[in-house]
């Protein structure tokens with residue numbers, strides 16, 4: 125694969141991680157309230173899938189959607205300001221962390237009622253098919269959402285009318301505190317799609333390249349008019365369900381096993397050639413370090429310095445986003461009313477002015 | 479007499495009924511291993527096992543319907559819906575099944591079903607998670623609904639609801655779970671739907687329920703310092719409503735203020751104002767006033783969210799205006 129794509133994906137993963145950790149800090153400091161559902165551990169899914177998408181595609185997501193929005197190009201400043209409930213937020217401070225919307229970037233929202241993303245995505249796909257456009261709709265949801273009636277109802281309609289939707293299950297094994305074996309009779313989520321004749325694949329959601337490849341192939345089939353496609357990405361969230369949840373229902377060995385398989389570490393591994401550790405270097409002597417570094421630079425691969433530079437870059441973006449959110453003004457009641465009435469363009473509602 | 483948190487009182491009520499009656503069981507998302515989102519079912523799975531404390535998938539319409547099927551066949555389910563917002567997905571089960579089966583069957587089938595859920599505006603949970611839907615549920619013949627405001631009432635009313643053979647909604651409140659109050663397990667409970675006068679006064683009557691009842695009491699304290707004696711009625715039940723207690727108070731005060739967190743338009747207060755003016759029109763010295771939530775989805779921003787529902791200051795201002803009117 126093209127190195128620049130890899131570097132871009134790595135950058136987004138680092139940005140995603142840094143952004144969410146910053147949001148957690150802001151929450152801890154009392155700058156952010158309410159639910160805050162964070163994404164660390166799952167970055168390879170959003171980044172892998174969305175880097176396979178085209179700008180004209182639509183995205184529908186859940187309440188754990190900051191990263192989907194950012195990878196789609198919503199400015200981190202506006203995402204952070206929304207999380208703060210500020211006027212410069214992408215939803216004007218009306219939606220909050222769980223309800224990011226960006227019309228311009230075809231980000232059709234974060235939805236907080238589990239199971240809502242399915243019909244929304246199917247509706248958007250209906251509109252795309254209706255107009256015979258080459259666009260796709262990407263629908264994100266968790267493993268817990270597939271037991272909602274809308275999942276089955278929507279998959280059936282999508283398959284029945286061959287709608288251009290890519291269903292992406294972010295299977296992190298948990299529905300808040302309930303592990304998948306305790307909430308689902310069929311834990312291999314992708315197999316459920318078979319009931320509707322939807323081609324489905326399960327991939328390692330901790331590996332961004334695998335996710336990316338599978339998403340690209342699935343989206344090609346969507347665009348070729350093959351109808352809906354289904355991807356199950358096995359992943360894991362490192363934090364609790366939301367900032368209000370300590371996540372203590374999960375055994376430490378399980379968490380550690382997934383942390384050891386961190387998608388960002390995996391992406392760095394993919395994006396840079398093996399670089400020897402300090403101990404290894406001591407064994408082989410300084411000479412080969414020199415040679416190896418020259419080799420990497422000559423080939424244009426990434427090196428730890430480049431990775432470090434990326435980290436600094438995304439760190440600065442996130443700091444800037446947080447500073448922006450802090451100083452952004454809060455909305456006032458006139459803004460609330462304006463948001464509520466914005467689309468009433470010409471009707472007379474017989475309200476008396478108060 | 480002990481001091482307990484609201485969730486602890488509910489937990490005790492669950493425990494007491496489950497111990498007393500083997501047909502009582504509970505189900506809902508994260509009620510078992512996790513102990514309940516607001517801890518209401520804490521410890522119950524360990525004590526009663528998973529057939530009596532069942533963690534469910536996210537399938538509100540069907541697990542509520544499951545409760546109905548089990549109630550039809552002799553069990554006494556207590557369905558926990560994590561928050562009232564998700565009850566919208568179970569409206570068919572609640573409205574078309576629970577409320578109607580006892581009637582449609584000509585009374586053959588009792589419906590000893592309890593639905594427990596918190597409603598109301600909490601702290602910055604956003605428009606989809608900060609709603610008040612009591613007006614919708616009040617409007618369904620066949621459903622009853624209690625709205626406990628104190629730990630003691632939570633305890634009494636949940637136990638009474640579990641013992642009833644009608645479908646009953648116990649509407650709790652996110653912001654009340656960690657409020658503390660006296661609780662006496664041996665005290666004799668008043669009737670499940672009886673309203674209570676929480677504070678005596680002669681200048682005006684304030685009717686409130688759930689979290690707004692404590693807000694009204696707070697406002698009454700301030701008003702008392704200004705020489706305005708506000709009587710505060712905690713309704714405790716929204717369906718049915720104890721009109722007599724309300725009427726008796728209005729007969730004394732001649733002024734009525736209704737406080738509700740629900741949206742004003744077609745909200746719970748609209749029913750109270752309509753019925754009480756029918757009953758008390760000639761006793762009133764001023765038009766009935768309502769302090770209610772704004773008719774907008776709840777804004778996320780904290781200050782805007784707080785401004786969208788009644789605050790103590792709003793109640794005080796309305797009470798002053800109402801008593802100033804000749």
Ligand SMILES: Cc1ncc(C[n+]2csc(CCOP(=O)(O)OP(=O)(O)O)c2C)c(N)n1
Nearest residue numbers: 188236237238266267268269298299300564
């Ligand atoms: C209809 C509905 N029921 C319950 C909830 C409460 N709730 C929020 S997230 C969640 C778990 C969802 O799990 P999953 O779909 O696996 O997504 P994850 O949070 O793991 O990303 C639950 C039960 C809700 N938001 N909507």
Ligand SMILES: [Mg+2]
Nearest residue numbers: 266267296298
């Ligand atoms: Mg999950």
